[in-house]
Amino acid sequence: MKKVGILTSGGDCAGLNAVIAAIVRAGYPLGYEFIGFERGWEGLLSPPCYRELKLQDIRGISHLGGTILKTTNKGRFGAKDVDGVKRIPMEVLEDAKRNADALGLSGLIVIGGDGSLSGALQLCELGLPIVGVPKTIDNDLSGTDRTFGFSTAVQVVVDSLDRIHSTATSHDRVMFVETMGRHAGWIALRAGVAGGAHAILLPEFPFMVEDLVDFLRLRRKHTGSTVVMVAEGAKLHDNYVGRANLSGEVHLGGVTTQLMDEIEALSPGEFEMRVTVLGHIQRGGTPNAPDRTLAKAYGVHAIHAFDKGHYGHMVRYNCGQMDIVPISEACGSMKIVTTDALDYQTAIELGVFIHRPTTVVVADED
DSSP, X not given: OEEEEEEEOSSOOTTHHHHHHHHHHHHGGGTEEEEEEXXXXXXXXXXXXXXXXXXXXXXXXXXOSSOTTOOOSOSTTSOEEETTEEEOOHHHHHHHHHHHHHTTOSEEEEEEOHHHHHHHHHHHHTTOOEEEEEOOTTOOBTTOSOOTTHHHHHHHHHHHHHHHHHHHHXXXXXXXXXXXXXXXXXHHHHHHHHTTOSEEEXXXXXXXXXXXXXXXXXXXXXXXXXXXXXXXXXXXXXXXXXXXXXXXOEEEOOHHHHHHHHHHHHSTTTOOEEEEEOGGGGTOSOOOHHHHHHHHHHHHHHHHHHHTTOTTEEEEEETTEEEEEEHHHHTSSBOOOOTTSHHHHXXXXXXXXXXXXXXXXXXXOO
16 A cells, blocks of 8 residues: 555635545545645644544545644744745755655645645655645635635625625615635625625725725615625735734735725715624635535545656646646746636626726616
8 A cells, every 4th residue: 555645734715625535535446545644734744743544534524614634824834034035944844754754655645725835846846746736715826727615715705795785775884895815806706796796896906995985975876785895905005904913924804994994084974884804704614516526526636646646746627627737837826816807807897896986787686
């Protein structure tokens, strides 16, 4: 039996357990056995923390949210700034490689986002065979058309919008809904279009608060209420809104509250405004059907890619099929919303305010 390690790193999302289960289930007939490292890369570093993953261990987990292996986006495996280049310290990489060799691993399957996969590539360059699986609810990884977890996150937001609309209409209020999306606004855009938001504010497109106020006035005149979708990375006056922790890392949040304050200053007492910050409920919970099937496909193709020796590559969903791409290409840039995106064009045609004044649609379809 060939032994392969599996780890999940970075933020959790719906579908991780389905990937793990699919890797194990598809890998056993190929002659593999598996161990899962707990709490991401920390589980591979000294002292290693891991568990065997047999068929009975992955039975009935595909529908569960989160990850049975636990995960973290902090720890010793984080990249450091070395001569202007962010890399994992060599002593950390060598520790991970020693532990993998001591455990008799044939290699690793790493399920993670841009940072996790960049670290995986460095470890692969040190001689440990690795295949990557892209993971992010933001759907912003280059090299793949879609990541699992995104569909579920969008559905959570849409379900919330359905409820927000009814109370907004009942009170003629302006209701703000804040979603995740630091640098890419795919969740806010897709959910906003699907859920009938009247304005969608994204990190990619600067907007003028004065223009938004004019739009809200037109909405109030014609229809009364307005629902505004706001990605947490939307910028006010070209600046992110958030706070830095002791290590200097900026945690985004609060953009909607600050935006409401500015609207109130420009139009005192004109609008009754409320905000709902959805936060981490977008990450958690049961994956929906599209995410389950996509996650299982990722798992199956990941172990087959490993079996064929495609180390240093990431499996990807491309034009309705699964194939592979070098990790170096997948992590090279972020996939952001552009004006040629179908969802963007649809929103503009429907009169949604994104970054410039638009025609108010008097009779709302949604």
